[in-house]
Amino acid sequence: MTTDALRTAVHNGQPLGGDRFQGGQLERSWIIDSHAHLGAWFNFPIADRALDAYVALMDRVGIQVSCVTGLPAIGPWTHQGNALVAQAVARYPHRFVAYCTVNPHRPAEGRAELEEWR
Structure with a gap:
């Protein structure tokens, strides 16, 4: 996630944890x-x-x-x-x-x- 995308997500109240893509699998991150x-x-x-x-x-x-x-x-x-x-x-x-x-x-x-x- 870029810095601008991070700022936008925080400004819009979007959760930053959530699912992320890593090594071909979707994982839950904290x-x-x-x-x-x-x-x-x-x-x-x-x-x-x-x-x-x-x-x-x-x-x-x-x-x-x-x-x-x-x-x-x-x-x-x-x-x-x-x-x-x-x-x-x-x-x-x-x-x-x-x-x-x-x-x-x-x-x-x-x-x-x-x-x-x-």
């Missing part, structure tokens, strides 16, 4: 978003932060699974960001894979976060 964010951050624009809106966007562009981190966890709210991600995984266990974020400047808290969200 699209996995390996780096995505949930939640809010002051300079990171997300049009609709609701979890259901994110899943609808995944469906629209053909993403089957998203590996996510919580934006609040990147800053001083590590626990809140990880909790947000845990809620998403609990609600949509087959759609999200969680990254647990730790603050490298607070190793004791990081260890506790890893233990809690394991």
Whole structure:
């Protein structure tokens, strides 16, 4: 798929996964978003932060699974960001894979976060 075709498909809300031709066979392929964010951050624009809106966007562009981190966890709210991600995984266990974020400047808290969200 060319870049222009990709842009057109996304703009028109066409799934990007779907069937593809490879080696004389028609196969089903998956699209996995390996780096995505949930939640809010002051300079990171997300049009609709609701979890259901994110899943609808995944469906629209053909993403089957998203590996996510919580934006609040990147800053001083590590626990809140990880909790947000845990809620998403609990609600949509087959759609999200969680990254647990730790603050490298607070190793004791990081260890506790890893233990809690394991």
